Amino acid sequence: MLMNLIKTSFTLIALCCLGLTGLNAQDRLSGRSFATRSEVLAQNGMAATNHPIASQIALDILKEGGSAVDAAIAANAFLGLADPAMNGIGGDLFAIVWSAKEQKLFGLNASGKSPASLSYAELKAEVDQGRSYRGGPLSITTPGCVDGWVALHEKFGVLDLDRLMAPTVSYARAGIPVTSEVADFFRTFEESVQKSDNPSFKKVFFTDGRFPGKGEILKNPDLAKTLEIIGREGRDGFYRGAVASTIADYVKAQGGFLTKEDLANNRPVWVEPVSVNYRGYDVWELPPNGQGISVLQMLNILEGFDMSGMPFGSAAHLHHFLESKKLAFEDMAMFYGDPDFGDIPLEELLSKKYAAERRALIDPAKAGEYHPGLSAGDHTVYLTVADKDGNMVSLIQSLSSGLGSRVVPEGLGFVLQNRGSGFVLEEGHINQYAPGKRPFHTIIPAFITKEGKPFVSFGLMGGDMQVPGHVQVVMNLIDFGMNLQEAGDAPRIFHSGTSARGGRVPGLGETFLESGFPYETISELMDKGHVIRMDKGIYGGYQAIMVKDGVYYGASESRKDGQAVGY
Incomplete structure (x- = not known):
């Protein structure tokens, strides 16, 4: 008992020392409390990515007459060079595209499948012998990124693929300075990589026997050669x-x-985005094997509360948000996986009736522990681009965990993903490992329309932070009246430790609050039973483009190295 009191007191003191005594995290002449900078406004095109050079490459492509998709592919290729711990051609890709010509949204699932030659029994035997399927060779699934580029390009591209690869080819040979965030990320993994016997990885990413630091030059001529082949020969x-x-x-x-057969047989899938209406706005996500519909489930639950009547950052605001998140993640743990390997009751999960039933379980005075409502039958980059014709693309791409599988095929210059870590070994679960199956994915692009017209293309990378991050952005825009930049800069909430992608976990979990929430809120949340913690670097990365009266508004994540640019 005494130790718990000491821990609670220490937490509150530490939070207060971080300046969590009020909501005015930023003092701006504009009167906008949270915006670190103004929105970027332009009429002809806009790009928002987590690296300034990637944004500039996208803008160059737009100015040259390329489409939004062309610019997104070119930016994504560069990010695989500049931010290789997060993404690259060894990973997967998802996208939502607004076609101005057809006045509709298209969804692309470019996630790869597990090896056809590896059975569940064989994988289980390997794991029982001490090998991990969370990282290393057993975690590798077919990389879908390049297939995603090609599919997007065939449908929406204008410029040749080799033109889109050219900027990154040039930068990969000449080298680029490592940014602050990438250097920090490298430093996190320095010790473990140093100890590993992984010469092909170190050959590509190490300089003088270590990861390069901030401002040091990173080159990757092997990647340049691979991108040239892709630009010349396509898929x-x-x-x-x-x-x-x-x-x-x-x-x-x-x-x-x-195997070569796994690679040759890989194909992306065009899918129908799914949506719910939240206070007059249609919020769009992609269906499973990703976690996007959790965003929609949370919004359905929250719609029944007067969120705009709860001040931003108040205990009431955070409590209702946290409880809706726990409810949605219970269903995620049971129902989300590859739809080719099980029935997912999408219509029922997204119904307003079901949301009302789940909402009724929330006690406004007490943190709850929940169960699924129906009977059963990590690191990423996000970018968005809009072009002069009104086309918009919301694109997310990832290696799964930081540095993926850490397997770098000799001479190719990129890491293969460890997306197989998204499977579970629980027999009968929809996400149980099977050969030729897509694993559960955390990466999710998002889009908002209003009365059938595009409103906001956005995303927020960061593993399990993505669902609550999407919901917080939507609420900040719609419930709390923030502008596009403020909606991303406002302090965030992250909750972990209960049911998620790997299955059900009992308990209330832990709530992590970014600096900017007042002491009164923290105290009230503790009184309701929430466990409050501190951490840094876990709150995701946001990019967004809004279109309003023919003008694009761009916003870029203040927690990252990125930039929104337009012309």
């Missing part, structure tokens, strides 16, 4: 021929199971 340059053979042979030599 076949990656999924067939010498690149595919190198990938498959190297993975096999490391004890993995990905």
Whole structure:
């Protein structure tokens, strides 16, 4: 009892020392409490990414007559060089595209499948012998990124693919200075990589026997060669021929199971985005195997409360948000996976009737522990681009965990993802590992329309932070009347430790609050039973573009190295 009191007192003192005594986190002449900078306004095109050079590359492509999709592909290619711990051509991709010509949204699921030659029994036997499927060769699934680029380009592209690869090819040979956030991320993994026997990884990413630091130059001539092949040969340059053979042979030599046939047979899938209406705005996500519909479930629950009547940052605001998150994640733990391997009751999960039933479980005075409402039958980059014709793309791309599987095929210059870590080994679960199956994905792009017209293309990367992050952005815009930049800069909430992608976990979990929430809120949340913690670097990365009266508004994450630019 005494230790609990001491811990609680220490937490409150530490939070207060961080300046959590009021909501005015930023003092601006504009009167906007949270915005670190103004929104960027332009009429002809806009790009928002987590790296200034990526944003500038996208803008150059737009000025040259390229489409929003062209610019997004070019920016994504560069981010695989500049932010290689987060993303790259060894990972997967999802996108939502607004087509101005067709006046509708298109969804693309470019996530790869597990190796066809690795059975559940074989994987289980490998794990029982002490090998991990969370990282390393066993965690590798087919990389879907390049297939995603090609599918997007075939449908919405204007410029040639080699033109889109060219900026990154040039930068990869000449080198780029490492940014602050990337250097911090490298430093997090320095010790573990140093101890590993991984010469191909170190050859690509180490300088003088270590990761490069802030301001030091990172080159990757091997990646330049691979991107040139993709630009010249398209899909076949990656999924067939010498690149595919190198990938498959190297993975096999490391004890993995990905084959040339897995690569050749990979295909992305065009899917219908799904939505719910939240106070007159249609919020769009992609259906599973991702976690996007949790955003919609949370919004359905929250719609029944007068959130605008609860001041931003108040205990009432945070309590109702946290309880809706826990309810939605209970369903995620049971129902989300590859729809080809099980029935997902999407219509019922997204119904207003079901939301009302779940909402009724929330006690406004007490933190609750919940269960699924129906019977059962990590690190990323996000970017968004808009063009002069009104097309917009919301794109997210990832290696899964930081540095992915850490398997770098010799001479190719990129890391293969560890997305197989998204499977579970629980027999009968919809997300149970199986050969030729897409794992559960955390990465989710988002879009908002108003009366059938585009309103906001946005995303917020960061593993399990993405769902609560999306919901907080929507609430900040719609319930609390923030502008686009403020909606991303406002202090965030992260909750963990209860049910999620890997299955059900009992208990109330832990709530992490970013600086900017008042002491009174923290105290009241503790009184309701919430466990409050501190941490940094876990609150995601946001980029967004809004269109209003023919003008684009851009916003970029203040917690990242990024930039919104327009012309």
